[in-house]
Amino acid sequence: MAMALNDSVSANALTLDSVRDSLVRQEDTIIFALIERTRFPINSPAYNHSYAKFPGYSGSLVQFVVRETEALLAKAGKFTNPEEHPFFPTDLPPSEAPPYNYTKVLHPAAASININKSIWKMYFDELLALFATPGDDGNYASTAASDLVCLQALSRRIHYGKFVAEVKFRESPREYEPAIRSQDRDALMKLLTVESVEEMVKKRVAKKAMVFGQEVTLDNNNAKKGKYKVDPSVVSRLYAEWVMPLTKLVQVEYLLRRLD
Numbered sequence: 001m002a003m004a005l006n007d008s009v010s011a012n013a014l015t016l017d018s019v020r021d022s023l024v025r026q027e028d029t030i031i032f033a034l035i036e037r038t039r040f041p042i043n044s045p046a047y048n049h050s051y052a053k054f055p056g057y058s059g060s061l062v063q064f065v066v067r068e069t070e071a072l073l074a075k076a077g078k079f080t081n082p083e084e085h086p087f088f089p090t091d092l093p094p095s096e097a098p099p100y101n102y103t104k105v106l107h108p109a110a111a112s113i114n115i116n117k118s119i120w121k122m123y124f125d126e127l128l129a130l131f132a133t134p135g136d137d138g139n140y141a142s143t144a145a146s147d148l149v150c151l152q153a154l155s156r157r158i159h160y161g162k163f164v165a166e167v168k169f170r171e172s173p174r175e176y177e178p179a180i181r182s183q184d185r186d187a188l189m190k191l192l193t194v195e196s197v198e199e200m201v202k203k204r205v206a207k208k209a210m211v212f213g214q215e216v217t218l219d220n221n222n223a224k225k226g227k228y229k230v231d232p233s234v235v236s237r238l239y240a241e242w243v244m245p246l247t248k249l250v251q252v253e254y255l256l257r258r259l260d
């Protein structure tokens with residue numbers, strides 16, 4: 001049976017290595033998305049509630065774009081995949097696509113976990129100003145579409161913590177069960193944290209930002225050394241301060257419900 005996980009991992013082949021491979025691949029998606037967003041300056045009218053009035057709608061242009069795109073993708077079946085989480089889950093239309101039989105990997109309680117509100121806040125209140133240049137070029141719709149790609153990639157990665165947590169639980173249920181029964185968040189956080197892996201992730205994403213974001217020219221002498229499309233230290237900070245802590249939060253939330 002085909003399954004929801006990226007690539008061709010089957011439910012039985014779900015291992016810590018296979019879920020980590022997926023997290024590594026998703027780094028590429030996130031970094032390319034950030035690079036694409038840097039094509040536009042900050043374009044603040046896209047986030048300003050009083051910039052435009054769309055009929056029957058109140059909110060910013062970016063909210064309008066995300067909400068309407070999610071409604072369309074919901075009809076096409078996007079959110080029937082347990083890896084996908086909407087930013088505006090209320091009033092989403094049902095899927096009109098034929099149902100797909102995703103292999104059930106996660107505990108059913110997983111469906112109740114959606115931390116996209118925190119991801120949205122982090123992206124717009126903290127991250128964007130760190131990598132988008134000041135300015136306004138009027139491309140608000142394309143900017144919003146670009147933001148949506150970043151948000152989706154970050155959301156997918158962070159909520160993938162559900163799969164990471166499931167693997168960790170299956171590999172050592174006896175270690176996790178007492179902390180789950182006593183609903184001890186701190187103990188769970190300690191159990192699932194692997195600092196050496198976090199250090200590697202921070203270094204690898206900075207390196208990827210250098211490799212993916214360098215200027216490629218045929219003339220070696222002309223290469224602008226040390227100039228990257230997205231600052232590698234910002235990408236490393238994104239992971240250290242937000243992506244990994246939020247992925248761990250998803251893991252804790254999932255594990256707390258794992259024995260329900």
Ligand SMILES: O=C(O)C(=O)C[C@]1(C(=O)O)C=C[C@@H](O)C=C1
Nearest residue numbers: 164192193194195197198244247
């Ligand atoms: O690789 C793991 O073991 C994970 O749980 C994933 C992850 C991450 O978000 O990258 C989160 C917690 C660990 O401390 C290390 C890395």
